[in-house]
Amino acid sequence: MAVQIENLGQLDRKVTLEFARADLAKAREDRLAKLGKTMKAPGFRPGKVPKTMVEKQYGMQVDFELQFDKASELFYELAQKEKIQLAGQPRLDPKSELDADKIVFDAYFEVLPEVKIGDFSKAEVTKYTTDISDAEIDRALDVLRKQQxxxxxxxxxxxxxxxxxxxxxxxxxxxxxxxxxxxxxxxxxxxxxxxxxxxxxxxxxxxxxxxxxxxxxxxxxxxxxxxxxxxxxxxxxxxxxxxxxxxxxxxxxxxLPVIDDAFALSLGVAAGGVAKMREEIKENLDRETKRRITTLLKGEVMEKLNSICELDTPKSLVAQEQERLVESARQDLIQRGIPNAKDAPIPSEMFAEQAMKRVRLGLILSDLVKQQNLAATADQIKAEIDEQAATYEDPKEVVRWFYSNPSRLKDVENVVLEDNVIKFFTSQAKVIDKAITFEELSKLN
Known part of the structure; x- marks a missing residue:
């Protein structure tokens, strides 16, 4: 088997795989025998069909499947041996006939790019600060009144x-x-x-x-x-x-209802009346403020990372991300009850820019996390879950809900990981603190 890897461009590579057809003889015989046990033919009982008929019916199919399987096996053995960082699945292109003594495949594949992390100290981001005043609490109360x-x-x-x-x-x-x-x-x-x-x-x-x-x-x-x-x-x-x-x-x-203890009770404030109600409203507004500020800072940091880090983007990963976005859009249409949403044509090209940005950020974050040891720890994940659970009536049940599902834990891990990246980035970059009102904050995207 040839092991020379040919460079076809920025990330595109090619390797030629070779193996003897005779190496597949035993596997071919076993697979045809297995197919023969269930093959049906006029005049023969199941399992008694002559080998020549089984060969005629399934021979080419078995050759095709076994040769592709062998080529795939050899490719991944090579990738492991050469420590190739694959960006996606290889494309196997047969170069020989099915009955040739020497079987040849060309394997085309992409490798992960080298990520050049930029100089964060030259970057500038804005971190907003907001204090919840009595006026904001009054406005929130007015909204609650109007709802009743x-x-x-x-x-x-x-x-x-x-x-x-x-x-x-x-x-x-x-x-x-x-x-x-x-x-x-x-x-x-x-x-x-x-x-x-x-x-x-x-x-x-x-x-x-x-x-x-x-x-x-x-x-x-x-x-x-x-x-x-x-x-x-x-x-x-x-x-x-x-x-x-x-x-x-x-x-x-x-x-509109009067703001009194009865109104507080109608909102679920069992004790403490208006004072307790205002306290809980402030807590909710503080949480919302923190969430908005974090989201805005995260968005700006991600944009900066995307602009100051250099890398070639694997086409295969972008194509995969486009398909994921298409499927997500389709599921959204289905959930909204749009007629024929399941079969509606959704061109993947409309997600090209979004997919490109996601893939780039994913590779940048992965590299940065490895370089700076920013992976989420178990303690950080627990702290994040506890914080989210604290907003619910039964926090312990919410904690159990998170830990009972690996995908939910993974989502929390990603949140913590992004927080770690933001903290590291802002520790290096120039951060401009800007005080704004809650109303101004609410209008920012």
Whole structure:
């Protein structure tokens, strides 16, 4: 067997594999005998078919399979002996006939690249800091209040009041209406509804529709023109103007719950009332802040690593990653209930750039972890799991859930490993601390 490895380019290699066909004679005889035991032929009982018929039926197939298996075996023996770092599976190309005395294969393969780690000290990254103030807690409480909003008819007195003397529809009110729309005097599909409910100011309806509803009272009717945008999702009416007539059935004002101990109890705060509720909200916001800051820093570090480290990217690994991304996209479509998602054509080319970046980062991280001994330790993995579990009602059960599945543990290990890389990178690079508000942080991608 030839062991000379030919360099075909940056990462592409070729080696020629040779072996005698006679070396496969025993394996060939055994496989044909096994196939003969189950082969069926007219006039013969199973297992009694003549060898000549078995040979005629299966001979070429067995030669093909055995020769490829032998070539693959020889290739991986060579790769192990020569300590070749393979980037993917080899492509075996037969160069001889099936019945030749000497069988020859060319094996084409890619090797992993050398990664040139850049100078981190020349890199610059931003680390955001955010303090959760009472204002942020108040805003979070306002969101929680709105999630428990309920409505009362304007003008009807009740335990929560009547909403004021003005019974006309105002921003924030819930209205229930009948409507019908016509284009050139003809009703169109989707342009009619009864007892239709929406809240003014939430942006659910087109601005012209909401503007026409403002100021109307229960029992009022109004006809107005409405121009559909050219990019409106309803293609039949996009870019056209319709005349709508609306009849208001009900105008209801929003009543938000009072922030008191009863409200805290409704949110699951069993003891401690409003003070405890605010404390728990701050803890949640602190966790969310930490997560966002870590995600932003991680993204920036990964971009820097990708730009300052040099390597050739194996085409085979990029192709594999593209296929994984295609399959992930397909599964997403299936889960969303998209018709025919299983067979929908998804071109792998659309993921080429993303796949390239992922492969490059994977190779960079792998090399950096080895060089700097940044692998996740058992203690680090345990600490990460304990931190995640602490946010749940039964932390011990969550810990058991993580440790019961190797793939979940692997996910946590990857998180810790990336944290180790970020810590090492930021210890070398120039880090600019930047204080921003929680609201500003929330708007950053």
């Amino acid at each position: 909003v309920h409505y009362h008819p304007r003008g009807d007195a009740g335990d929560h009041g009547d909403g004021g003397a003005n019974t006309a529809a105002q921003a924030g009110d819930q209205v229930i209406i009948d409507f019908v729309g016509k284009i050139d005097g003809v009703e169109f599909a989707g342009g009619k509804a009864e007892n239709f409910e929406y809240v003014l100011g939430e942006g659910r309806m087109l601005p012209e529709f909401e503007a026409a509803t403002l100021g109307l009272k229960a029992g009022d009717s109004k006809t107005f023109p409405l121009s559909f945008p050219a990019d409106y999702h309803g293609k039949d009416v996009a870019g056209k103007t319709a005349d709508f007539t609306i009849t208001v059935k009900s105008v209801n004002w929003a009543h």
